[in-house]
Amino acid sequence: MIKSIITGCLTLITFSFYSQESQNKQISAKPNVIFIYADDLGYGDLSCYGATKLKTPNLDKLANQGVRFTNAHCTSATCTPSRYALLTGQYPWRKSGTGILPGDAALIIPTNKMTLPKLFQQAGYRTANVGKWHLGLGDQVAKNWNGEIKPGPNEVGFDYSFIFPATADRVPSVFMENHKVVALDTNDPIQVDYSSKVGNDPTGKEHPELLKMKSSPGQGHDNTIVNGIGRIGYMSGGNKARWVDEEVSTTFLEKAKEFIEENHKKTFFLYFALTEPHVPRMPATMFKGKSGLGYRGDAILQLDWTVGQIMKQLETLGINQNTMVIFTSDNGAVLDDGYQDEAVSQLNGHTPNGILRGGKYSVLEAGTRVPFILSWPDVVKPKVSSGMVCQMDLLASFSNLLEQPILKEDAPDSENTLETFLGKSEKGRTILIEQGGNTLGKGGTLAIVKDNWKFIPANDGISYDQLVGIETGNANEPQLYDLNEDLGEKNNLAKKFPNKVNELAKLLKEKTQIKE
Structure with missing residues (x-):
């Protein structure tokens, strides 16, 4: 009798253990x-x-x-x-x-x-x-x-x-x-x-004296003032x-x-x-x-x-x-x-x-x-x-x-x-297309990364955005970087590895065909 009770308890404990383990896996x-x-x-x-x-x-x-x-x-x-x-x-x-x-x-x-x-x-x-x-x-x-x-x-x-x-x-x-x-x-x-402009709300351009935070020149943040701050757009x-x-x-x-x-x-x-x-x-x-x-x-x-x-x-x-x-x-x-x-x-x-x-x-x-x-x-x-x-x-x-x-x-x-x-x-991804800002129009500059090699095609976009003080990555010559060794993209290897440039240029063109 005692043996049966112990066996039953062990069975119940075992069932509860596996039931709980199964439940935990399901929750996870x-x-x-x-x-x-x-x-x-x-x-x-x-x-x-x-x-x-x-x-x-x-x-x-x-x-x-x-x-x-x-x-x-x-x-x-x-x-x-x-x-x-x-x-x-x-x-x-x-x-x-x-x-x-x-x-x-x-x-x-x-x-x-x-x-x-x-x-x-x-x-x-x-x-x-x-x-x-x-x-x-x-x-x-x-x-x-x-x-x-x-x-x-x-x-x-x-x-x-x-x-x-x-x-x-x-x-x-x-x-x-x-x-x-x-x-x-x-x-x-x-x-x-x-x-x-709509309505009579003051703008940052017209009334800079009302601003608690001044707008940077040329960046468009001088329209309708809300909470003492000029915004883009009129309201x-x-x-x-x-x-x-x-x-x-x-x-x-x-x-x-x-x-x-x-x-x-x-x-x-x-x-x-x-x-x-x-x-x-x-x-x-x-x-x-x-x-x-x-x-x-x-x-x-x-x-x-x-x-x-x-x-x-x-x-x-x-x-x-x-x-x-x-x-x-x-x-x-x-x-x-x-x-x-x-x-x-x-x-x-x-x-x-x-x-x-x-x-x-x-x-x-x-x-x-x-x-x-x-x-x-x-x-x-x-x-x-x-x-x-x-x-x-x-x-x-x-x-x-x-x-x-x-x-x-x-x-x-x-x-x-x-x-x-x-x-x-x-493992992760092997290929990624990176999109820059809008200096070349609506789409911006596209670059490709494959197996930690990064290629940026030559283009005529500005190389440095004066308004925000940032390098855009645009250049009038191709750029190739080994991100494993040069994460800061300081050493352009395009001339040293022309075959890699051609390979990635071709791949970028293939990958960026519009599929809408």
Whole structure:
């Protein structure tokens, strides 16, 4: 009798053990996912990537518990195209109209094709977009900002959306929740125009004495003044709805935390698009002066704190182990990008792009090689990876992880590099097309990287952008770099290896055939 009881108990314990193990595996196969997108953060801006003048303890902690990539890329050296590629799995230069958008642009993400958030919806996730959008709204430029505006984030896969329409230096300077402007007063209707002035609001050009942050000459940030800062574009009305820059970041944080709290017992995907350290840099009061590097440094400290707040919430809710957190940036760093905010004069030896040449707008490595950290404590072991990965590949990789097949034509350029993202392989991509800024027109300069050889074709674009103080990577002769030995792209090997130049030139031409 006793033997039977013991046998039964052992059987029950064994069954419970394997049942729990099976359940854990099932949970781990379907993690919560938080994708945190910094804005204009450079390869050398974090202490876990070598910064010594700035300390970013929360992101360092995230890196120490996950995979920190040294060869991770966005597709493009500016924001709108990088975000387009992330969400669609398609190189942005394949589609016209994917350059940096004005604040009144129409939606450029297709509503009838698979997107990253739609993939998660298909897998049963609750999805949300909180933060910067900058991918257009509505089906045309002319739109009524005082009613419902769609299509937008909700129509491309997000169940919930709390955004500002474009970016912080462009009007309209308002928040939108799902399809409507938050706190809109119908007696004070909003008008937006990017070609001519609307209403009687003062502009930075006409009334510089009203500015609390002066605009840099020639960069267009001297139109309608909102919160003492000149913006790109003209706006009137919506005075109660207009944001205060110092509160934008914490507002987005609270909305992100609300979504996590409401959905922590389900599986969720949160696309959390931060504003830091994009201009205008106007951090919350508690961060002003804290970095010793001016408002740009302060904004990076605010960014790090924001990530820490999210991590603390995950721990409090008991879901940190099976939540995948991905942190990266939409392009490389820039200092003087529209405002005289002392980002250059108070740099104090900090190197925003590390050892890389170029920066935002550049086809050189600092344009698209960005910080990228992936943490998933249940599954991913800490390591540093040199495998080449691209944000555009998350769509195909999550398709594999979540066992949700997608059509190749829906994400034509996205590659399944899941094993590399999870730190199980160093293989990654073998070929990547990098897109510089718009100095050669809408598409910008294209370069190709294959097996750590990088080729930039000869072109007649400007070699140095005086307005922002950045090398563009353009030259009137071909450029070839061995990134294994020369990550700073200092030694042009084109004349030494003409066969390699011909090989990569031919491959670049083949790979960049438009497939719309």
